[in-house]
Amino acid sequence: MSRMQLHKAMGGVVEVKSKFEAEYRRFAFKRNCPGGFQEFYSLLQTIHRIHDVDMLLGYADDSGDLLPINNEDNFHKAVMSANPLLRIIITKKEDEPAPFPDNPLQRRKKGLGLSVLRTNGSLSIHSKNKLGRMISLPQNFRQISSIIDVDILPETHRRVRLHKHGTHKPLGFYIRDGVSVRVTPQGVEKVPGVFISRLVRGGLAESTGLLGLNDEILEVNGIDVTGKSLDQVTDMMVANSHNLIVTVKPANQRNNVIHRGSGTSVGSSISFGLNGSTGSSLLHGSTSPTSQSNPITASSTAEGDSDEEDDDDDCDLIVENERLMFPECDGVANSNKVYSNSEILQDGSVMRTLQQSVSMPEYIASALTDRAMVMSSTYGHS
């Protein structure tokens, strides 16, 4: 950040290196007056001499993640993140490959290689939207949370995955010691347990709506916390905070996912590598309520660190209205983007319809129609 600010202060030049297929182009423009997204778009078309091609833009941010450029906000963010080099990758719209990206783990391990940018024709759907906003598809956003392993857990439990990595949003919850009541063959027994004691407003945990006050924590990343002290559980959670999977017994049992008992073997969090199968299940409209990947983002594209982390875990749709202020972005990026469906979460039935939505377009459509107003209003701020 400091380096970035340094460059900004210097009012330097943004060096752009853009790649289209196998060709590279290098050019530069003044950081102060980058112009708008459309200008930039046509500039690239000119430079690469591909006027007749519908293209998708992506850039590599600080952490080596590929992020889309498809509106003013993320364009400005991209410019901000250049230090001073801005790497642009152009893909043809028609080139849209399989709807789901690579296993993020593999991508990580490869180091800094960029995976192919994925946006698809839905862009046009969006452009047909009332306000003509360009809204990226879920996979262009970063997944922040998911419910996993629904089929292997008792209905009273919930396994939640929080993806902290890359966001600047705090995880935002506190835990405490407490007494848990267990029903045993000997009768009701009181045992010490660890509970969520507080959710910070605006934190990741609160925004997902999947964790609640007084939820009892049973496992942290697969490790049973029984017999562990509060400090130990704290340390385990902090150590796993980049990819925190907590199994909780929600205090409020009314929102539990109804178990459908489908025979589909569900990829638990283990199944990172099951990319293709999940993708296909989506495409074929698998009836499994839990095996869908609905990676949605509370996208912080404007933060410039949006890191495509779409896991192929089963997860339910969680999106949360969140307005973050980024003072360092000087008004360019206070547009944050997200639409909320906290109501969806509170309302089990809606959630079920989402789970049943079998194919991507339908799902998107439902999400979009449901939330169109919210979206438009949030985006209206940019």
Place this chain on the structure above:
Amino acid sequence: MMKFRFRRQGADPQREKIKQELFAFNKTVEHGFPHQPSALAFDPVLQLMAIGTRAGAIKVYGAPGVEFTGLHNDTTSVTQIHFLPGQGRLLSLLDDNTIHLWELTAMTPRQVGGVKREGVVILQEVASYSLPGRPGIESCSTTRVTVLLLQRSCTVLCIGTEGGGVYFLDLAILSLKDSQTLLQDQVTQSLPEDYRCGKSLGPVESLQEHPRQAGKILIGYSRGLVVLWDVSSRQIEQLFLGKQQLESLVWERSGNLFVSSHSDGGYSVWAVAGGNANNQQPVSSAIPYGPFPCKAINKILWRTTETGSPMLLYSGGMPRASYGDRHCLTIQQDKEHVTLDFTSRVIDFFTVHNVEQEKEWDEPSALLVLLEEELVVIDLQTPGWPSLPTPYLAPLHSSAVTCSCHISSVPPKLWERLLNAGKAQQGRQHTSKKWPICGGKNLAPPPTQQELLLTGHEDGTVRFWDASGVALTPVYKIGTANVFHTDCDPSDDPSNDPDMQQEEEWPPFKKVGCFDPYSDDPRLGIQKISLCKYSNKLVVAGTAGQVIVLGLNDESSDHTVDVSVVDLLQDREGFTWKGHDRLDPRLKPAPFPPGFQPQVLVQCMPPASVTAVALHAEWNLIAFGTSHGFGLFDYHRRNAVLARCTLHPNDSLAMEGPLSRVKSLKKSLRQSFRRIRKSRVSGKKRPITTPTSKVQEANAALAEQEDVAPIQRRIEPRSADDSLSGVVRCLCFADTFLRDGTHHGPTLWAGTNSGSVYAYALEVPGVGSGRGPERGVGGESSACVEAVLGKEIQLMHRAPVVSICVLDGRAKPLPDPYEASQDLASAPDMSSAHSVLIASEEQLKVFSLPKVSAKTKFKLTAHEGCRVRKVALAVFSSTAQEDYSEHTLVCLTNMGDMHLFNIPGLRPQVRYDCIRKEDISGIASCVFTRNGQGFYLVSPSEYERFSLSAKVLTQALCCVGVDRLMACSHGMTLLPHANGTHKNQMGQAEGPTETSPSSLSSPILDTPLDSPLSCADLTLDSTGELTVEDVRDFLTVDEEENNLKNIQEEDEHSAGILIN
């Protein structure tokens, strides 16, 4: 989750067997002085001394190396100990009014470190007894025991009680002889009317048996009455109507006189002979420190000598107003009068003297005084009554221990020089008389190697202890205060000293003992120590950023210490250090006695406490780190090579220094107290009148509930700007491959609190693989050490880096400087790839070199919820096979348990519970030895020594010749441990030791890192977690490669690698 599914379970029986032959956990010895001693006893026949503590431990000491420890089941304070002389038995009285009988029992022969030991004796509790009385109300109970007296026959125990009754207990059957009980009424009846005056006589204060006539005991009551009671005839032989409140009684050897001491600070001598049954007046009476009110004389001893008048020894009795706060013991004989002035409370004392009945005189030879913090022994036969050095029970904490460092296998040459330097120091103050307590026989084999334990102290001293055996003996001590100007400059002392010891001063005080908890200047405190045992270079670093390089010199020397200041902030702007100033170095030449003499002083700026230090004597380099950064200094050429700031821009705490942080703590404490008080007041005073106030009250109650909400913990990943992120946690030198895989050379590694690791390539003239000439640096400039930043590793999880260690091609830690070049260790394997082991608080990780890619790791915190506190690499030898050993990573966590990992596989081997997790200072003080032992402070004054190795154990093995039949006790395999610090050992791989030696067919040790064998040993860890570290490579190898890299970088959008 899947980690668990995929991890191979360590069920390999072959491996399990090897583990049992390598690892075993034992707490072996406690070194130092028992914490909070509360009772003392001496067995003149067996020459054994026993000390009881407030934690319920009993420790018996004899000749150096002879030690026995016992721990009561209840951790109640031991108030009295009495030996059954010559029997190897002792009685202890606890604060809970129970009496326990202990016995030294011979142990069944057993294996110790692979060698069979026989005749070893341990201390065991055999019986306990408590006086029948009303349980529960002990404090006011009449049967609360005040004193015990063991009759000379050792069959009957006389018990004096609070209620004034004296009971007689048959020791053989542990039952009261009811017919003999003497209640106070019986005594009162025979008292003259005017003395009785209707009042009780008070508790029994003293019971003393007549030295010549068995069966006659002197009973002293609190009110002052002393009765000579004949036990057999149950008659009062004589009454002594004392008027002063009684404190203690002692017989004169002949039995014609006894002496009583009183609460008014006086003592009286009473004559026993003579037919007068009612003795009104003492023969003589005196208040030695009168006439102003004095404090009580708690205990008095009267010892006769052949040469002249008796020797009188008593504790207390000081004038209340002027010296009431002193802890004194007076020795008086004729005109000679010395008031020993101690720095801590006198618990008890005894003299070593003739006990044989035939001898006419006591002839005391030594006085042993047990103080709260140390044991002082006075030689009573040498004029001037000098003190004797103690061979054990050394007060480690004479100034608080701030750090420690263990040196194993000290070269004989250095050992001898240290002993000589130490003798020169002691010669000034002590006599050379023999240690008076010499009971028992040490069966432990003489140590195969000399070990040193170095402790750094708050007052700026470093003490060297002989840690080779069971008794931790002081060897040598150096002070660093004389390098600086301090408030109490020693140069002022000579003028003051004579005044201090004026002849006319009364009382004639004499400072005795070395416990001195007051530090003149806290900045002098020692924080880190590093010693090169081959070149005799010592580096000590302290609280005010001072780093002192010392060299060993057998002659005293008068020289100036070179001073350098290294600014660790470099050009960072906007930081102002609010902590303490740096110490003023003494610029004039100062005299330094033989031993380690300071040569160079480096002062870090800002003068924050040094947090890490490293010494490479072969390269003449020292590295040091504080909370602001680290520096590299060439002490041979006296120039600073490098200073690097590690501060994060947002880190403001680091600049405040310790003092201002204390202030803020105080402030926050005050605030929280206020809050508590406020809530209490508002909670109680609220009047309940109207319904509305009820609502208010409910609200208030709710608010209060919030106040007392249970502890909660925030779950947030560590961020870069967490406070004190720049603290340098570890430094290490290594000759390894940092630039490329073919050229190795000197490197410096530094790890910080925020998970950053910096690796520098060093150019040391005359060292390395000849890269210097290639670079075309020659002539003058080549004489300087250069440091080039090679790598910067940011650990993803940002946990503090606890330790960095470079492993050679065979995955062994690199040898110490000089070790390989002097053929003292096998040379490191430079032919295959090296790796670096980085241990952070959360993870252990091995990276390959020079590319720094992760090879193996173990995520301890994620799995176990515990954090790494201390880490060391140790060699574990097998008990079964002579030449088989393994390098193992020993890791102490914040839960107080020891985890052992193999390297480089980092597979968990064993886990032992070692320290209580609440014992934070114990965990912080832990040091490991090279061969799998370790030390930690169980109390401010005691090190617990433990062993993780099945083979290497240092423990007390001793025997005592006793008068009774020694029964062999079966089934005892573990020595009990005192201080209540023992924990159950769970998950321990301690197997039956009598397993036949196994054949170790597949030594995993020597396989190169890349072999399939070691790969099979790795943990499969396929979590989805992102664990790639951000590695910045700063070393540009050459132009061509550079270009190549640039191209790659651009193609890969690799933001992590920066090339400059």
